[in-house]
Amino acid sequence: MAPLIAARGVEKHFPVTRKFSEVLRGERPINRAVDGIDLTIGEGETVGLLGESGCGKTTTGRLLLKLTQPTGGTIQFAGEDLNQVKGPALKRFRQQAQLVFQNPFDALNPRFTIFRALREPLLNAGIPETEHADRMWTAMRRVRLPDVDAYYDRYPHQLSGGQLQRVVLARALVLEPRFLVADEPVSMLDVSVRAGILNVMRDVHATMGLTAVYISHDFALVRYVCARTVVMYLGKIVEDGPSAEVVERPQHPYTKALVQAVPVPDVNQSRAPLPIKGSLSQAQAPQGGCRFRDRCPYAFERCASEEPLMREIVPGHKAACHLL
């Protein structure tokens, strides 16, 4: 598989509002939301970006779509450097790369009918009007809303959450993109309809050969939809491998804790304490060395002095930990 996306040393640092004492001392604290990640995604791959809130997964997704500019590193999309694309090339990129939002209730203009919501991207992209009906119909079939006449004249408030999220997905697919980023696509939906959306996503990927990144904190969901799982911790990738491998044989201590923390619908599940200390929100990324060391039960001297690099443990499965 030729890589569709190649990110090298990508960084996104945000300036933080300074405290008065920091202004006096002339300090400029920064939030290293994404701090040097390398990520290569092959054409047709489905990658789950997994991590807790604040780990930088959403920022990474936005960087891949050029919705925000990296403060360091490069991202190539189909061989083109995203830092350089502008004008017509940027417009082409925008058609090829689409985003599915977390909250379907906010993602559609409440004053637009579903027909208009779906046609808007086609108009923006300058697709000939003769193709509109066909493309919209195909997109609606793909998300399993085949009864298009029943939806076109309706407004978002007349649809259920599950139907709305299908429309949002259809809108993202109507331009036949090559690349899709979905940020927590089902977390706002009820359990009984989630499964339907997840199945549609699996189908869409299989039939369109779409390259996709799903951003989620839900391990089970990522495993269900994505062939590959990438685990992030405080702006870094700590583990990367085939989803089944990562779940069944997690290598990084953080991934191990994550797997163990996922609740399962079984009363006889393990209630052993998690092999992790503190919480992410309290954890300041320690300077130098491994970022996870303050919370890691296995940390030793080397973790403080030397940053662990991603190493291949078994073919296709990489992790960044000195213990491996």
Next chain:
Amino acid sequence: MSVLSVQDLKVHYRTDRGVAQAVRGASFEVPEGQVVGVVGESGCGKTTLARAIMGVMPKTASIAGGKLLFDGVDLVSLSPKDLAARRWRDIAFIPQSAMNSLDPVYRVGTQIAEILIERGGMDKASAKRRAVELFDMVGLDAGRLRDFPHQYSGGMRQRAAIAMALALEPKLVIADEPVTALDVIIQRQVLDTFKDLQSRLGLSVILITHDISVVAYASDRVVVMYAGEVIEAGATAEVLKRPFHPYTMGLYKAFPELHGDGGTLVPIEGTPPNLIHPPSACAFADRCPFVEQRCREVHPPLEPVESGSLAACLRSGEADRLRVLAGEASTWLR
């Protein structure tokens, strides 16, 4: 011995389009020292139920019937003033988003002390001591009592909300999606703290959630709600192992599994009925793969089934066979 007995509770909301029957005759017991998980989708009435027990309902809502027996006293018959007197002292509440129970302009310590002084009748010094004790109990550093809520992380706020709820040693705690907004690792840590306190203090708890996994992890008994009614109830282990209602069977199939290949997920097609004109017969009939003509004519009563649980399904006698069918994806795809 039950701490709370919910008997045929009905709660109605006035809306522009008519009266919405959010809770339609729900009955269940909360045994002393146990955690009762109430599960269901949004709109099933689980939060309305919690608010009715707390006596904090919006102006458009009213209790249209039924009883809430707490220690032998019917909460429905109490005046708002008597009800308010019981809040926090007898019945405490942990909300989904702790930001909603913490006032952003006061220090967290001040807010806990206020409950202890105003409602618990403590003096300032003992309130302060008790606040430190409470923070200790929920695993927070007592130094953080001086902080404002926005200085806390989500997990810490939730712990603070638990500390507040336990401040006056209530008999019953109602927790509405207490960990839903948290990341999995913190979710687990908060649940573990809560479970530990619950068993040490012998608390009775109503745990409201949409997540069957949280129920499996933390509750002794489970009540499944659908369209304002209790459709299945019993010991958690029994109900999860042998569900008798097709909706419960379907909920189980709709969750992705972490381990194993999990097979194909199966959604429950359709949407719950409109509660302004609820069906008089089985509310799940339109979405049920096992529906029969009589399901659309007769209201299924909540009855004991052979596992010792209660279920409201006319075909619960055939549940063993239906359970096998419900395990196959093709049953649900129509």
